[in-house]
Amino acid sequence: MNSAAASATPAVFPISLLCLSNSWGGLELNTVRFADWMQQRGWPVQIITLADSPIAARAAELGLPLATLRNPWKAADIPAAGRLAGLLRGFGTRVLIVTRNGDLGVAVLCKTLRLPQLRLVYQQHMQLGLAKRGLLHTLRYRALDAWLAPLPGLARQVLEKTRLAASKLHVVPLGIELEKFAQPAFSQAQARAELRLSLPPNAVLMGLIGRFDDGKGQDFVVEALAALRRRYPQLHMLFVGEPTRNEGNAYREAVQKRVQELGLTEVVHVREFTLKPEVAYRALDISITASVNETYGMVTIEAMAAGLPVVASATGGTLEIVRDGNTGLLFPLRDEGAFVAAVERLLLAPELAQRLGQQARQEALATYSHHRQCELTENVLRALV
Numbered sequence: 291m292n293s294a295a296a297s298a299t300p301a302v303f304p305i306s307l308l309c310l311s312n313s314w315g316g317l318e319l320n321t322v323r324f325a326d327w328m329q330q331r332g333w334p335v336q337i338i339t340l341a342d343s344p345i346a347a348r349a350a351e352l353g354l355p356l357a358t359l360r361n362p363w364k365a366a367d368i369p370a371a372g373r374l375a376g377l378l379r380g381f382g383t384r385v386l387i388v389t390r391n392g393d394l395g396v397a398v399l400c401k402t403l404r405l406p407q408l409r410l411v412y413q414q415h416m417q418l419g420l421a422k423r424g425l426l427h428t429l430r431y432r433a434l435d436a437w438l439a440p441l442p443g444l445a446r447q448v449l450e451k452t453r454l455a456a457s458k459l460h461v462v463p464l465g466i467e468l469e470k471f472a473q474p475a476f477s478q479a480q481a482r483a484e485l486r487l488s489l490p491p492n493a494v495l496m497g498l499i500g501r502f503d504d505g506k507g508q509d510f511v512v513e514a515l516a517a518l519r520r521r522y523p524q525l526h527m528l529f530v531g532e533p534t535r536n537e538g539n540a541y542r543e544a545v546q547k548r549v550q551e552l553g554l555t556e557v558v559h560v561r562e563f564t565l566k567p568e569v570a571y572r573a574l575d576i577s578i579t580a581s582v583n584e585t586y587g588m589v590t591i592e593a594m595a596a597g598l599p600v601v602a603s604a605t606g607g608t609l610e611i612v613r614d615g616n617t618g619l620l621f622p623l624r625d626e627g628a629f630v631a632a633v634e635r636l637l638l639a640p641e642l643a644q645r646l647g648q649q650a651r652q653e654a655l656a657t658y659s660h661h662r663q664c665e666l667t668e669n670v671l672r673a674l675v
Contacts, residue, residue: 300668303675304334306383308374308397309390310361313535314344314563315501316588317415320464321389322348324413327465327664329354336381338374344535355381365395368403375404384675385409385435391416398433409674411436413667414444415464417585417606421451428453436670438462440586441610460670464586465663468655471595474572481572485561489526494637497528497574499567499589500581502542506531507580507603507624509545514629516552522637525557530570532563571596576636576643582623584608591658594618594650599643601632617650 305328309321322337322345329335334355339345341358349356357377361370374396378386386408388397394412401408412434422431431437431454438460439445445461448454474481482489489495496515500506508529515527533539549558564570567589571577577593579602584590586607593600594611600618602608612618619635621628636643 301672302331302333303384304336304382305385305387305671306336306338306357306378306381308338308359308386308388308393309345310338310340310359310393310396311345311390312340312343315534316586317390318343318345319348320415320588321345322352322354323467323660324389324465324663324667325349325354326352327660328667331664331668334381336377336383338377357381361393361396364392365399367396368399370396371399371403374400378405378408383408385411385671387411387413389413389415394430394434398430401433409435409671411438411670411674413438413462414440414448415585417444417583418447418451423451423453434458435674436460438667438670440464441607443610444585444607460666462663462666462670463658464588465660466588466591466595466654466658467660468595468658470568471571471592472597472651472655474568474596476569476572478572481569484569485528485559485573487528487559487573490524492524493526494522494524494575495526495528495573496576496578496633497530497570498578498580499530499570499592501531501534501563502529502545503534503537504541505582507582509541509548510624510626510629511578511580512545512548512552512554512558514626514633515558516554517626518630518633519554519557522634525633525637527554527558528561528570528574529558530561530564530567567592568596571598574598576601576633579603579608579612580624580629581605581608587611590618591654594654595658597647597651599636599646600650601629601636612650613653616646617653618646 307325325335325337336355337349338357361367533542577598577600579590583606602612603623604620605623614620619632621632
């Protein structure tokens with residue numbers, strides 16, 4: 291390669307992603323996906339996580355470089371900070387991206403005590419909650435070189451609730467491989483067959499994709515479905531997801547018991563988590579988001595990319611993602627009457643459902659592509675080194 295061509299090629303350098311979580315939800319899934327995308331784009335990427343965690347298992351499946359770390363003393367774990375420094379030196383890491391708020395403490399200790407030249411980036415996945423303007427958080431955030439907020443509203447929240455310098459804050463939407471949702475290679479009938487769904491010809495299938503958790507609202511949806519089916523007996527419901535890891539099966543069992551009590555056993559279909567969620571979306575006619583407070587809502591964006599009309603609770607980041615009456619329909623949290631009315635609008639006006647789905651797909655493709663997330667992140671990384 292000649293020097294002109296070499297200079298035109300954007301530089302890449304080793305980066306590491308830190309996520310010491312033993313759960314398997316949106317944050318963890320997105321961490322592994324992002325690492326995989328960046329590696330595909332030519333970046334040397336290492337994932338640092340807990341041994342025997344779902345993240346470690348999935349990273350191994352994808353062939354991603356993997357290192358394991360424990361920090362039993364959390365933010366005050368100086369020995370863990372030293373071990374982290376050794377992992378970063380061994381990989382030649384120039385930028386460490388932290389994806390879980392709880393791991394910022396050990397990452398900042400590592401930089402402050404062992405690797406002052408390390409560039410530290412926080413990729414935000416959760417809302418801040420309470421204000422974090424005290425001395426401890428101020429010093430911790432001062433050690434960051436960049437903060438990536440997934441939505442403009444979350445970025446404004448960061449400026450309101452912390453003392454982070456505005457120059458370090460960047461809006462970088464979390465990405466999704468939208469093509470596989472927007473351009474499925476199979477029909478709705480094929481998707482339903484793959485999910486072993488035997489539905490009447492006139493069935494309308496609603497779906498809620500996501501782990502069983504009282505914050506996701508499966509219990510609310512079951513109650514609303516019972517009310518809806520009094521007038522619309524063609525309605526069926528699909529839940530896809532496993533119980534929240536390490537929190538037992540009590541909630542899922544309670545939801546299934548309520549399904550039996552309401553006589554909905556034949557119309558509520560439960561399937562396990564799948565690494566091919568596009569199949570589930572393709573099987574649906576309407577997508578439901580009933581979360582108490584979804585920070586970002588990857589499943590909502592996936593449903594939008596699939597061209598589905600979305601009925602979503604008006605909370606958290608969903609308020610920024612779904613524009614009521616344009617890319618979906620919003621209802622006040624756990625307001626059964628409003629939820630029933632929204633679903634009824636779609637059932638009575640198929641042209642509205644089609645229009646919302648088309649506009650949602652256009653919005654998702656323009657804003658939430660994983661290519662865009664990677665490009666925006668690369669711009670930040672290259673500006674730091």
